[in-house]
Amino acid sequence: MITIGIDVGGTNVVSGLFNDEGRLIRSRKVPTETSQGSAGLLGQLAELCKTLLTEEGLPEGALSAVGIGLPGFIDFKTGEVDAANLPLVRTPVAQKLSELIGVPVTVRNDVKMIVYGESLRGVGKGFDHVLGLTLGTGLASAWVSERKLHDGAAGLAGEIGHIAFSDIPYVCGCGMKGCLETVVSATGIARQARDGLAAGWVGLLAERFPPERRESLTARDVWQAAVDGDGFAIETFRRTAGWLARALAPAIALLSPDIIIVGGGVASSGELFLQPLHAVLSSSLHPLYAERLRIVTPALGDEAGLYGSSEFAREHLSLAKEASA
Amino acid sequence: MITIGIDVGGTNVVSGLFNDEGRLIRSRKVPTETSQGSAGLLGQLAELCKTLLTEEGLPEGALSAVGIGLPGFIDFKTGEVDAANLPLVRTPVAQKLSELIGVPVTVRNDVKMIVYGESLRGVGKGFDHVLGLTLGTGLASAWVSERKLHDGAAGLAGEIGHIAFSDIPYVCGCGMKGCLETVVSATGIARQARDGLAAGWVGLLAERFPPERRESLTARDVWQAAVDGDGFAIETFRRTAGWLARALAPAIALLSPDIIIVGGGVASSGELFLQPLHAVLSSSLHPLYAERLRIVTPALGDEAGLYGSSEFAREHLSLAKEASA
Known part of the structure; x- marks a missing residue:
């Protein structure tokens, strides 16, 4: 299962591509796109996913899931995200990004994803x-x-x-x-x-x-x-x-x-x-x-959030598959 | 799945038989047997199980699992129980009772079983x-x-x-x-x-x-x-x-x-x-x-512990079956 973990901060977006074994094989850090509203940021995240796959010589279809950590409040009923330092106002981030890239997307608070990464891999x-x-x-x-x-x-x-x-x-x-x-x-x-x-x-x-x-x-x-x-x-x-x-x-x-x-x-x-x-x-x-x-x-430094969101996306996908099996 | 939940106190032992739907169909309350050491208490618990089944006209083989709540400290590595107000000193209660009655037995602290019962059924x-x-x-x-x-x-x-x-x-x-x-x-x-x-x-x-x-x-x-x-x-x-x-x-x-x-x-x-x-x-x-x-x-009064330990035994048995499937 190939997955991507993304840590969205107010200043930078750090993203990483994880291989079948869950190893981080490629990462990119770019300034956060905040000038074009939520569509601009979501477009940037979709582009990042595509770039990581292309750079690694993988087709888009190789990707199984994407996990995101961001400094914001997530409404668990609607999936809408509010983030003071990002252009997100009641934005259904997971749903929108999933529409753009065609795979399941999970979104959680960045601290949770960092702790999750350290828990499982750090x-x-x-x-x-x-x-x-x-x-x-x-x-x-x-x-x-x-x-x-x-x-x-x-x-x-x-x-x-x-x-x-x-x-x-x-x-x-x-x-x-x-x-x-x-x-x-x-x-x-x-x-x-x-x-x-x-x-x-x-x-x-x-x-x-x-x-x-x-x-x-x-x-x-x-x-x-x-x-x-x-x-x-x-x-x-x-x-x-x-x-x-x-x-x-x-x-x-x-x-x-x-x-x-x-x-x-x-x-x-x-x-x-x-x-x-x-x-x-x-x-x-x-x-x-x-x-x-x-x-x-x-132990994982700046990469903890990447590990966490990638692992979280994997875990979610496995649970969803179990539930539908 | 027929199960029995037992709440062992320093004064009384309350036990209950639960039917396939997890409904309490019969219960017994007897003074705790503390005069004959751990063997006496374990024998009492085994007898209680048999009596509940007999009274309900069920064969011993009908029983699937037993859950116990007791006021004691359980060593999770060894399964041994210490209880100040019961004749239990490093007694492997679950193992011993399981040998006596031939079904899986779970043991947890009585407060946990009461809360578990209230959580699931109260x-x-x-x-x-x-x-x-x-x-x-x-x-x-x-x-x-x-x-x-x-x-x-x-x-x-x-x-x-x-x-x-x-x-x-x-x-x-x-x-x-x-x-x-x-x-x-x-x-x-x-x-x-x-x-x-x-x-x-x-x-x-x-x-x-x-x-x-x-x-x-x-x-x-x-x-x-x-x-x-x-x-x-x-x-x-x-x-x-x-x-x-x-x-x-x-x-x-x-x-x-x-x-x-x-x-x-x-x-x-x-x-x-x-x-x-x-x-x-x-x-x-x-x-x-x-x-x-x-x-x-x-909401469940004195029966909370019975519900809790019975449900806990059920849950454990289901998980064990899943794991071995």
Whole structure:
């Protein structure tokens, strides 16, 4: 079965061709076509599929299915997609692209496809129950159990970034106060650091970012200051890990994952974040869970979404064939 | 397919015979045989199966499978069961009973079987994704998605009673400090009430339970005082609901259940507990989840465990047949 996985981002579209064995044999990265509305973007995706096949010397008929991951909200009843950073407004992406290229198309949120890829082909390979998170601009999660991505009622599973804690003071982009992702995310870490400096914290980070430069401060700068020994920066990672642990502990006790994958920009902070996360979780979980606790960073890099969406399209096609058999 | 479901408790064993359509057609309740070690209990279970069949005029060969729910810990590698209130110490219950009665036997924790029964045949019927809790002596949970009970890595899924919160002051029977079930359970509600009275709270509950009678106070007394308008009793239910909400909110955002079943002794407190639980959860969840939030009490009463273990045995047998086909 030849499949294509596509990771559609606001800046670039990354696409990959997978051979019969599910190996990535060819990939292309192009700037996302956003100037011509949804038709322009869909046309670009169809072209990409054709180009990948042609370049590999394969006829169009060789393709079995396409999987897409994108940063958007999918209405599971209608299949319509809304995406703030893409020209998609109630666009039935799967249906439209399927009409253009003549094969089944699956569409899921990009974070779910990244976690699915890591679960089946990356760091989660060989584990039955995988809980995955990405901490980037926001915080999202996905749950994969026995190769099955969990969509939940109305396809709403995964948005752990939008639970409110009473001790988180920030208003979220979603309109709620205290959403976890206002602190547990790359933007959240930068925000906490800026506010801490404004409140008078001193040290390396304060020296590097005087008030006039403070707006440019990123999570990466907090990380660098922490690596260089800045106590406030280290504490910012610790506090952030503590908040995340409060959300993860119940999920771990409820689901007993084999492994927890923490990806996204913050994951590159490595042990500065993961070590306190592991420590707080261990102390708040029963030893039966704490002993088994395995928190890891992703293995597939930028290709995780391609693997995930390709595998997801394959899995869907197999299920559809079983059901009709 | 004729099956038997058995709910083994420390006091009674309830067993039920289910016909081809999965309807409960006959049940028996007998005191649990605990005086003759594991062999005595297993012999009792085998006898119960035979009696149910005989009473219904069915030959032994008519039975296809037996499912058991019991209050114990099951080692998923070996199938061995440990149960504090039953004469089971590393006893391979499924294997032993299967040898005695000649059909496949499944064994799971009793809470899981109760939730499974409610999911498939009780208040959760017709819903794909069901999160179930029981608040009794302790607090436990189970997750059923698309008819599948989730066991998790090492079969450890479900013990949300044993996550620790820093603002819970009690030491748990498990040895940890701050376990959720030290407050969110029938025993936990009674404990909070006793401690509150000792600390000087006044009102109806204080009048009804002067210091010399305080040890006998139960969750049911707190409920009665709350019904009668006692502010402290009402507040005790509210605070308890708040703690539980903190554990449930991340699980809801992660999994998006269609419905949440709250059972066990505390469930009989009804709206006194469920109303504040709903309110706190609604305020801490994104509107997409809050609008869909459905918290209900069980429908099957004492028979939930029978339905659950019978259905579970059926499901297992079907899967085994599929796999060997």
